[in-house]
Amino acid sequence: MTAATLPTGWFLENAWLIPIIPAIGFVLIIALGKRLPAKGSEIGIASIGASLVLAIGATYQWIDRVSSAGGGEYAGPISGVFGFARSIFPSASEAGTETYVEPVIKSWTWWQSGGLEFGFGQHIDGLAIMLLLLVTFISLLVQIFSTEYVSGDRRYTHFFAALTLFSAGMLVMVLAENMIQLILGWEIMGLCSFMLIGHWWEEQANSRAALKAFFTVRVGDVGLLFPPVADEHERA
Numbered sequence: 285m286t287a288a289t290l291p292t293g294w295f296l297e298n299a300w301l302i303p304i305i306p307a308i309g310f311v312l313i314i315a316l317g318k319r320l321p322a323k324g325s326e327i328g329i330a331s332i333g334a335s336l337v338l339a340i341g342a343t344y345q346w347i348d349r350v351s352s353a354g355g356g357e358y359a360g361p362i363s364g365v366f367g368f369a370r371s372i373f374p375s376a377s378e379a380g381t382e383t384y385v386e387p388v389i390k391s392w393t394w395w396q397s398g399g400l401e402f403g404f405g406q407h408i409d410g411l412a413i414m415l416l417l418l419v420t421f422i423s424l425l426v427q428i429f430s431t432e433y434v435s436g437d438r439r440y441t442h443f444f445a446a447l448t449l450f451s452a453g454m455l456v457m458v459l460a461e462n463m464i465q466l467i468l469g470w471e472i473m474g475l476c477s478f479m480l481i482g483h484w485w486e487e488q489a490n491s492r493a494a495l496k497a498f499f500t501v502r503v504g505d506v507g508l509l510f511p512p513v514a515d516e517h518e519r520a
Contacts, residue, residue: 290349295341296388300406302338302416303455303469306331306423310449317441322431324441328448329427335455336420339413346388346413353385385410391461405461415458423451434483443483450476467508474501 309331317324391405427447434443453472460466482494 290352290386291345292349292388293341293345295338296345296349296408297390299338299342299388299408299416299459300390300404302335302342302420303452303459305334305338306448306452306455310445310452313441313445313448317445323444325427325431325444328444329424329431331448332420332424332427332451335451336417336424339416339420342408343413343417346408346410349388350385350410387412389461402464403462404465406459407461408459412458416455419451419454419458423447423454439483443480446476446479446483450480463508467505470505470508474498474505477501 313324387409393403395402453469456469478498485491
């Protein structure tokens with residue numbers, strides 16, 4: 285079966301919604317959070333929960349895609365386990381060649397000037413699927429735990445806004461189709477880390493830790509601006 289005939293499905297085609305939903309949730313928490321009964325935490329939990337549902341759907345369809353690429357040789361109740369493993373670690377076929385599953389890539393051009401083109405999109409492969417599940421599931425647990433962790437805090441709404449935007453930034457990185465999109469997600473995470481670490485900024489230790497984390501990450505960001513070094517095969 286060629287890559288062109290591999291199934292995709294709605295969840296894989298629209299995986300870009302996974303980071304968009306918590307990003308919209310962040311805006312709603314800032315705008316309406318303080319007027320809601322749970323002070324905005326319900327929006328954060330609902331948005332991350334919705335992203336988790338989409339990630340689970342994308343995982344199911346990716347496993348189906350991998351199984352189709354391999355000829356469906358793994359049948360039975362444990363086929364999902366084998367399919368998920370094969371989506372991350374390609375297996376060798378009987379002929380000794382690896383089974384390659386083409387990623388699901390979608391891109392849209394946002395701005396173009398001369399030879400420069402800036403856009404956004406999604407790049408779905410086995411590793412991205414695994415991270416989508418991990419990030420959305422852990423983020424949902426953190427959101428639920430935080431309802432008690434910061435209960436009664438005077439900046440309760442702002443904490444959940446930063447937490448939701450942090451998850452959106454991680455998901456943007458996971459689905460990044462180009463380097464600019466990856467850096468955007470990374471910078472969103474850096475900003476939210478600063479806000480979360482320094483949430484109780486009245487204590488000097490917290491404000492210092494937030495500044496230290498912010499400047500350390502910003503220095504490390506310089507490495508993302510350097511182009512990758514070609515290996516020996518590419519040089520040849």
